[in-house]
Amino acid sequence: MTILQEEEHPNKVFGWAARDNSGVLSPFKFSRRATGEKDVAFKVLYCGICHSDLNMIKNDWGTSVYPLVPGHEIVGEVTEVGSKVQKFKVGDRVGVGCLVGSCHSCNDCTNNLENYCPKRILTYGAKYHDGTITYGGYSDTMVADEHFIVRIPDNLPLDAAGPLLCAGITVYSPLRYYGLDKPDLHIGVVGLGGLGHMAVKFAKAFGVKVTVISTSSNKKKEALENLGADSFLLSRDQEQLQAAIGTLDGIIDTVSAQHALMPLLGLLKTDGKLVLVGAAEKPLELPIFSLILGRKLVGGSCIGGMKETQEMVDFAAKHNIKPDIEVISMDYVNTAMERLLKADVKYRFVIDVGNTLKATS
């Protein structure tokens, strides 16, 4: 099996993979395709750890294919470009997010919504156009079609840029789409993790007033002093919830665990919008009266298209928005996953791939 992945493609690659649903990651030799005429190849310097990586290595969603090399917040430096590549050259600072392919011809692709293309190809654990399985950024090199490469502006530090490519776009896109990006609106952000902290930063940059809504009172100080939220609401406190009824124009809900929607809907004004970006596996209870009596809506969103992802990265660079990260060595990744399970990170682990991923012989 191992020999098969190493020989599938011409270029030798080294990374870390999970081999079964224990989710334990370990060194893994594999290979990547030669740089095609539209491809960009880059040396991976950093890769963010997304909660989805944890879900996938443990096969929480039942879709995992092993061995699995996670990582879809990948940044590095271009080492080679194909003959038809126009936008990038060797040495450029680039990144790849959650997508490495789509059909390019459907309605969604035509509207810059590759993330909703029915034939979209995920950066890892998915079948590529050539029938081989894709491998993610916990590896020393990456090759991807130019269309799915994002330029990282010079003033964004590379280590912090990675998490923008998933966490960043996952909250930026719905803030725009659902119109929660207008100055002086008031939104709530539920959950203060990788997604939540980015939602606070982007919303503040839009001039929006932000209330962080969390079950942990110990996040209050962080929320207000470090992230710049305007207020904090402890969702277990009935009195605080009562006092905040009908005050929010929108809510970005990043919580993937089962939780009650009714109290959140109650916080919304008439015409308020509850946007779900946390990937809850099981259905949630939807009290219809709460929607009807205030003309409220519950909507979803999933990452963003390539054009919008680039726009978001440029916006972040312009407004000095950087994810808060904890840089770790490759060897630390299993411990990091344990800590991530307990939400013990402020707010994204980033693997220092360039300096700490050493090929084993």
Add this chain to the structure above:
Amino acid sequence: MSKSAEEEHPQKAFGWAARDNSGILSPFRFSRRDNGEDDVTLKVLYCGVCHSDLHIARNDWGFTHYPVVPGHEIVGVATKVGKNVKKFKVGDRVGVGVMVGSCKTCECCQQDLENYCPRIIFTYNSHNPDGTRNYGGYSDMIVVDQRYVLRFPDNMPLDAGAPLLCAGITVYSPMKYYGMTEAGKHLGVAGLGGLGHVAVKIGKAFGLKVTVISSSPSKESEAINRLGADSFLVSSDPAKMKSAIGTMDYIIDTVSAVHPLLPLLSLLKVNGKLVTVGLPNKPLELPIFPLILGRKLVGGSDSGGMKETQEMLDFCAKHNIAADIELIRMDDINTAMERLTKSDVRYRFVIDVANSL
């Protein structure tokens, strides 16, 4: 209690009321206020029977105060107008829908969204700031503040137009708000009753392709031949549902029974919108992955403001839209209510109040 209702106000009124949660209606004497300077008095000619009337009569939602005179699809003729009333004159054909009051000062009221005013006063089963109760249109006359009175367009039949005052606005308003009016787009209408059949007609008037989604195959011929729907989808047929996956831009869900949302969400394209206007009495299950993976939304809507209700009436008159009704006598109301529980009506009962009360 009845004596108090008769004496509460100076003007004698007569109607039919439910007195307990059997929901059985019977004759009831009560009273209405004098016509104030901002008021319009209507002699009631017709009143539509809305499914909500049934729910309230039977206290299905737990907030009914008996005796209750239902009816919020009221049409008639103005018999008196107060001195501040400029929009209406005696003899005008007028209507009253689901509300007769609001605070007039909050943000909602100022934006013509009186239907979302936190101090909204419903046409029946509500009380006024002075503590007196409100009684609906299963009665001979009603006195209403001019702001909550609608003008009936000349070419709209009064009897068939009455249900528009609730059913009509309940589907028209979300179709406008959620942007479900782009000609050529595909609208699904789930449930073919009072709300659903009007949604089909209004959807066609907006130039939409309309598919009726129903669990009753027997409704197909009606839907297509009589109401003008383009196609019909039997929701209990898995193969048909599967072939319709990802084909609809919007869905208006008028079904008030508890039902699964997942099959409806699957019918939507990316960015699709599912709007619920039916009132199930328990929460529904909301599957999250379909919302996220297709950037879909589920939204609610609750009737409409006064300005929009007038706009809806004028729109319907222009496009020759009225409800399909079965005219009944007041005496038949209890039988009609029984039939309504079985959805045995195409598609709204309307009480011929003037000729049978």
